[in-house]
Amino acid sequence: MTLIKKQIPLLICFVVGFLTLSSYYVPHPVSEKYMEGINKWENIVFGFAFLLGLLSLFFSHYNKIRRRVPGWGYSIFVYIGFLMMVVPAFVSWGQQLDGASLTSLGWAYRFVFNALSGTMFSVLAFYIVSTAYRAFRIKSPQAAVLFIAALIMIIGKVPLGQMMWDGALGWTNVLVADIVEWLMSVPVVAGRRGIMMGLAVGAIVTALKIIFGIERQYMGKD
Amino acid sequence: MEFLANIWQWFAGLFTVTPGWMIFGGWMAAGLTLCIYSFLYKDNPFFKVAEHLYLGAGMGWVFQVTFFQTWKPRVWDALMDGQFVVLIPTVLGLSLMTQFFPRISWISRYGFTFIMGYGAGLVIPLEITTNFLRQIGGTIAPFAGGAGFWAMVNGAIIAFGFICVLFYFFFSVEQKGVVKKASNIGIYFLMLYFGAAFGNTVMGRFSLLYGRFDDLYKYSGSGYFYATHVVLGLLVAYFVLDKLVLSKKNGGQEPAH
Amino acid sequence: MKSTLEKFLKIDRRLIFLALAIVLFFPIVRPLGLPNKNLGKDVVNIYNHIESLPAGSFILMSLDYDPATRPELHPQAIALVKHSFRLNHRIGIFTLNAGATGMIEEIAERIPKDIAPAKVYGKDYVIFPYQPKPQAVMTQLGIDMYAIYDKDRNGAPTREMEVMKGIHSVKDMSLGICVTGTALLDAWVAYVGDKYNFPMAGGVTAVSQPGYGPYLQTGQLKGLIGGMKGAADYESLINELDKGTSGIDSLSLAHILVIILIVTSNIIMLVLKYF
Numbered sequence: 001m002t003l004i005k006k007q008i009p010l011l012i013c014f015v016v017g018f019l020t021l022s023s024y025y026v027p028h029p030v031s032e033k034y035m036e037g038i039n040k041w042e043n044i045v046f047g048f049a050f051l052l053g054l055l056s057l058f059f060s061h062y063n064k065i066r067r068r069v070p071g072w073g074y075s076i077f078v079y080i081g082f083l084m085m086v087v088p089a090f091v092s093w094g095q096q097l098d099g100a101s102l103t104s105l106g107w108a109y110r111f112v113f114n115a116l117s118g119t120m121f122s123v124l125a126f127y128i129v130s131t132a133y134r135a136f137r138i139k140s141p142q143a144a145v146l147f148i149a150a151l152i153m154i155i156g157k158v159p160l161g162q163m164m165w166d167g168a169l170g171w172t173n174v175l176v177a178d179i180v181e182w183l184m185s186v187p188v189v190a191g192r193r194g195i196m197m198g199l200a201v202g203a204i205v206t207a208l209k210i211i212f213g214i215e216r217q218y219m220g221k222d
Numbered sequence: 223m224e225f226l227a228n229i230w231q232w233f234a235g236l237f238t239v240t241p242g243w244m245i246f247g248g249w250m251a252a253g254l255t256l257c258i259y260s261f262l263y264k265d266n267p268f269f270k271v272a273e274h275l276y277l278g279a280g281m282g283w284v285f286q287v288t289f290f291q292t293w294k295p296r297v298w299d300a301l302m303d304g305q306f307v308v309l310i311p312t313v314l315g316l317s318l319m320t321q322f323f324p325r326i327s328w329i330s331r332y333g334f335t336f337i338m339g340y341g342a343g344l345v346i347p348l349e350i351t352t353n354f355l356r357q358i359g360g361t362i363a364p365f366a367g368g369a370g371f372w373a374m375v376n377g378a379i380i381a382f383g384f385i386c387v388l389f390y391f392f393f394s395v396e397q398k399g400v401v402k403k404a405s406n407i408g409i410y411f412l413m414l415y416f417g418a419a420f421g422n423t424v425m426g427r428f429s430l431l432y433g434r435f436d437d438l439y440k441y442s443g444s445g446y447f448y449a450t451h452v453v454l455g456l457l458v459a460y461f462v463l464d465k466l467v468l469s470k471k472n473g474g475q476e477p478a479h
Numbered sequence: 480m481k482s483t484l485e486k487f488l489k490i491d492r493r494l495i496f497l498a499l500a501i502v503l504f505f506p507i508v509r510p511l512g513l514p515n516k517n518l519g520k521d522v523v524n525i526y527n528h529i530e531s532l533p534a535g536s537f538i539l540m541s542l543d544y545d546p547a548t549r550p551e552l553h554p555q556a557i558a559l560v561k562h563s564f565r566l567n568h569r570i571g572i573f574t575l576n577a578g579a580t581g582m583i584e585e586i587a588e589r590i591p592k593d594i595a596p597a598k599v600y601g602k603d604y605v606i607f608p609y610q611p612k613p614q615a616v617m618t619q620l621g622i623d624m625y626a627i628y629d630k631d632r633n634g635a636p637t638r639e640m641e642v643m644k645g646i647h648s649v650k651d652m653s654l655g656i657c658v659t660g661t662a663l664l665d666a667w668v669a670y671v672g673d674k675y676n677f678p679m680a681g682g683v684t685a686v687s688q689p690g691y692g693p694y695l696q697t698g699q700l701k702g703l704i705g706g707m708k709g710a711a712d713y714e715s716l717i718n719e720l721d722k723g724t725s726g727i728d729s730l731s732l733a734h735i736l737v738i739i740l741i742v743t744s745n746i747i748m749l750v751l752k753y754f
Contacts, residue, residue: 005328013335013342020343024618024674032622039615040296040626041311042340045333046612047292048315054281055322061274074267074274081278086286091237094290095633096584100591102244104237105286109581111247112254113283115437116276117546117578119258122434125427126262129499130492132424133740137748145410146417147741153421154738157685157708159513160731161738177517182376183418185520189692190380191415193357194387194408196693200349207342207349218338219331220321262496280578287577291608295630344614348669352699356673360697380696419689422706426551426685428733429707432503432726433550439507 010213017211084112149183156180248446253453255434260457266464268457383411484747495740502736506728515711515727521695522712525680525702526562528654534567536653537646539620541667542586545578548660548684553582554710554723555682556658557594560586562717564595564603568653569642573607573628575616575663580609580632602641608632613663617670620649621677649677654701658682664691668699682709 020038023031061075088104096106138144155161156176165176209215257272300308314336320329361384363369364377386408389401397405442450529538540559544552563570574583587606590598598604607628610616619627624647631637645651649671655678657667664681672679678701683691685706694700704713707730710723 005331009331009335012332013339016336016339017343020340021346024344024347035618036622036626038340039612039619041314042337042615043292043610043612043627044296044308044311045315045318045336046615047288047296048312048318048333049337050284050288050611052318052321054285055319057277057281059322071270074270077271077274078278081275081280082282082285083278084275085279085282088237089282089286089290091234094286094294096581097588100588102239102588104239104243106581106584107239107243107247108279109283110585111251112275113279113578114546114549114581115251115254115434116258116272116279118430118437118549119255119434120273120276121547122427122430123258123262125431126496126499128424128427129737129740130495132737133490133495133744134488134492136741136744138745142409142413146413146420147745149414149417150421150424151738151741153418154424154734157421157425158731158734159515159727161734162517163513164735175517181520183414184689184692185696186376186379187383187411187414188418188689189696190383191387191411191413192690193361193380193384193693194391194411195415196353196357197388198391200353203345203349204354207345210338210342218334220327263493283581284577287580287609288611291580291632292611295608295634341614344618344670347674348666352665352669352673356697356699357693360693363697415689419686422685422688424737425708425730425734426706428503428730429551429685429726430548431499432507432707432729432733435500435504435729436507436550436722436726439504 006219009219010216014211014213017207021211081112081116084108152176152179152183245446248441249449249453252438252441252446252449255438256450256453256457260461263461266460268460383408387411481751484751488744488747488751498736499733502732503729506732507725510725511728511731513728513731515708515715515724518712518715519705519709521700521703521705522709523702523716525559525656525704526713526716528678528680528701529559529562529566529568532566532568532653535569537569537571537642537651538563539649539652539655540570540572541655541657541659541663542572542574542579542583543576543657543659543661543663544582545576545660546581547578549582550722550726551684551707551710552658552660552682553585554707554721555704555713556582557586557589557721558710558713558717558719558723559656559658559682559704560590561594561719562713564590564598565717567603570604571607571642571646571652572604574609575611575613576659576661577609577611601635605637605640605642606632607637613666614670617666618674620671621675622648624648649675653678655679656682658704660684660687662687664700668694672699685709 016038019034023035057078061078064072064075085105085108088108092098092103092105094105095103096109097103102110136147136150138147155165156179162176169176206215210218254272254275257268258276260266261269297308297312314333317329317333320326361377361381364373364380369377386404388408389404390408390412438450440446442448532538540556542552542556544556560570560572572583572586574580583606586594590596590600590604595603600606608630609632610627616627625638628637631640637643649655655667655671657664657679658681660683664679664683667679667681671677679699680701680703681691682704683706685708688703688705688709691700691703695703704710707723707726711727712723714720714723
């Protein structure tokens with residue numbers, strides 16, 4: 001049974017990983033044919049992966065309703081939200097535009113999904129301001145450098161900030177926008193490149209561990 | 223059969239987007255937007271409803287897009303076309319669902335290993351070529367000749383900062399002497415990066431907020447029958463009433479903000 | 480004095496929220512008309528690159544943003560489409576982000592109305608359907624794009640379309656642009672840009688903009704539009720001021736508010752510490 005439950009899946013991982021990696025570096029009609037086939041298949045397999053998220057969301061809210069946990073009534077709105085997208089989609093057979101006019105699916109996107117998703121993320125703006133006020137403190141030289149870099153970006157990216165800079169420091173003949181450009185194309189590149197390389201080494205090691213079956217947490221427990 | 227077709231036609235007719243629907247859309251968008259913002263004052267049922275709708279709508283959207291743009295053409299139409307080979311990735315994809323049934327959850331490993339092997343195989347060239355070799359090349363390039371004086375100076379700063387950051391990341395041995403100094407300078411370069419990232423994040427978040435405010439302004443017009451004003455007024459009325467009821471109940475004690 | 484300052488430091492955060500809402504909303508009602516000067520170098524680079532392409536070049540646009548980042552990225556995408564059409568380039572649009580399909584439909588709705596009424600679907604541009612696995616699509620684009628994109632978003636065969644004449648893979652195209660709020664641009668650079676030596680450019684949120692500095696320095700990216708400021712810069716370059724530019728007034732005031740708040744709180748901290 002271990003063969004079916006464990007070894008064959010690990011073999012699939014190894015074979016697919018090895019062939020994909022080597023096909024990337026070996027430009028040959030055979031490897032291209034392999035990539036074409038696997039790309040098509042991956043597209044389909046991955047198309048089902050999001051169902052995991054969908055079903056676990058449904059299960060968890062179904063359980064809340066079934067057990068009548070405090071606030072269970074709100075869980076009903078998860079299903080309502082889902083239907084608000086899916087019912088119009090089937091009525092208009094997946095089309096958002098009918099010629100030049102909006103279908104009910106296009107309507108649902110523009111007035112429901114767009115409003116909900118856009119607003120949910122925009123709320124962070126309020127918290128970033130209050131956090132900046134309460135927690136952005138210069139307590140060390142490193143924090144001072146971070147503070148100065150942030151301040152230059154905040155001033156230098158908008159016209160009003162640029163005008164303020166010109167008013168106060170115009171005599172230096174240095175434009176704040178030029179400092180922003182320099183910051184972004186020199187020290188920021190150095191910092192980011194270092195992080196990039198650190199991440200690259202980690203990712204390569206993890207990928208090799210997955211291909212060789214050393215890292216197998218994603219497979220769950222036996 | 224004809225009866226069913228008639229019912230479907232009547233049902234579909236209900237979903238025809240008329241000018242009235244567009245105005246109602248404005249009310250819907252303004253209402254949902256303000257319901258979410260009401261959380262900034264304090265947690266309340268309107269926010270919770272909008273939050274749960276968001277979860278469902280997000281999933282619903284992905285579901286319908288995947289259904290009509292992937293499953294239907296790639297699986298259903300292909301099967302109808304006699305391409306039975308698509309059954310293999312379909313079964314692999316569906317195998318993932320066995321995760322929900324502990325007794326047979328091992329079947330999902332077939333789908334997962336297929337995805338993970340492919341992902342791991344592709345991530346290696348990305349990291350080696352794009353994020354490793356090309357970056358080292360980019361660091362050396364300004365010194366290869368042809369670059370002007372200031373480009374060389376900037377190139378030297380990048381190379382110096384980059385090496386210092388690497389010292390900070392890669393030397394897990396006890397840091398002392400030159401290594402410690404380089405690593406400390408590396409921290410300053412990282413701080414410059416984080417500072418610039420923070421400054422940009424502020425701008426990014428404000429832009430998103432601006433976008434929603436711009437929509438709210440649009441829906442506050444007479445064309446939408448002042449949807450924003452009315453919904454905002456109703457929410458304020460709710461909070462005033464809530465405060466009055468609350469202050470009667472427990473002497474005005476509110477959780478701190 | 481000290482206790483007043485301490486109180487000021489612990490001010491109810493809802494007052495800060497209100498102040499931010501006011502400074503952002505005010506210019507929407509009463510635009511200040513601040514000039515957007517000092518255009519970003521990386522934005523100008525994309526503009527110049529598109530300008531340098533011969534008419535009829537095929538530009539691939541992967542519009543991978545959803546409503547969460549719409550205010551920053553939608554104006555960028557619209558400006559890029561307008562510019563490409565003005566120079567009579569061919570455009571292929573698709574997405575690898577399910578949430579973006581509505582955004583693309585909005586562009587599709589606007590093309591015959593106000594973006595480029597003279598352009599014809601199938602002859603000048605085409606819109607492909609959403610596909611779920613980005614890496615699979617990207618690697619396939621370099622081999623034979625019709626293995627995945629044999630039909631457009633409405634199910635019409637793409638191979639025979641006039642817009643696709645001579646196009647078999649990215650090797651036959653002139654430029655790829657990914658507009659995204661995710662890390663997809665990194666994958667584009669690796670699987671398409673680096674692998675096929677294909678010129679790539681990007682449009683990203685302000686949040687992720689600093690992360691692409693290394694790719695710009697190496698030339699792996701030909702240019703980058705960052706955030707709403709980048710969109711405003713591009714609108715200025717093509718001389719079609721739109722939603723990107725109109726947001727700059729609000730951003731200006733809000734930025735000043737943040738600076739005032741951070742500086743004030745730090746001064747208060749210093750006073751409390753040393754006096």
